[in-house]
Amino acid sequence: PNGDGTYYIHVEAMDAATNLSTVVHISALLDNTAPAAPSALSLVSPSVSPGSDSTPTLKVSGVVAGQSVSLHTAGTCSAGSLRGSDTASGTDVDITSSALAEASYTFYAQATDVA
Numbered sequence: 001p002n003g004d005g006t007y008y009i010h011v012e013a014m015d016a017a018t019n020l021s022t023v024v025h026i027s028a029l030l031d032n033t034a035p036a037a038p039s040a041l042s043l044v045s046p047s048v049s050p051g052s053d054s055t056p057t058l059k060v061s062g063v064v065a066g067q068s069v070s071l072h073t074a075g076t077c078s079a080g081s082l083r084g085s086d087t088a089s090g091t092d093v094d095i096t097s098s099a100l101a102e103a104s105y106t107f108y109a110q111a112t113d114v115a
Contacts (some may be wrong), residue, residue: 004031031113038062038069038109044094054099055112061092067111071095077110 007028011108013021047073048051060069067088074081083097088111 002031004033005029012052029095035064035067035111036062038111041107041109050104054102055097056100057094057096058107058109059092059094060088060111063088063091063111064113065090066114069093069095070112071097072108072110073100073105075106075108077108081108083107 007030009026009028011026012023012025016110028079038060040060042053042059042061043049044057044059048054058071060071063069065088065100068085070077070085071083072078072081081098086093086095095109
């Protein structure tokens with residue numbers, strides 16, 4: 001396939017006696033387009049920074065319902081920096097971080113679409 005879209009596969013089997021099976025039709029959606037990055041992060045709890053909450057909740061905005069949204073403490077959004085995740089049910093989602101040691105943190109969010 002050369003691009004995004006719906007592709008169809010048609011399969012038919014033949015045995016040694018040249019008898020043909022019924023044709024089976026399968027469709028698949030190819031989506032190589034990454035979703036847009038979330039547009040904003042804001043503190044929900046605590047409502048101000050700095051705070052003493054070791055499991056802060058952040059609102060991630062600019063997402064699409066159904067997207068998996070992950071919260072990280074490294075700009076690379078690697079697995080080692082994952083602090084929480086949730087599935088968006090609208091254009092924003094609140095995510096509570098896993099427990100953090102006392103320090104200063106910068107948070108980043110990444111969205112992954114269903115495809």
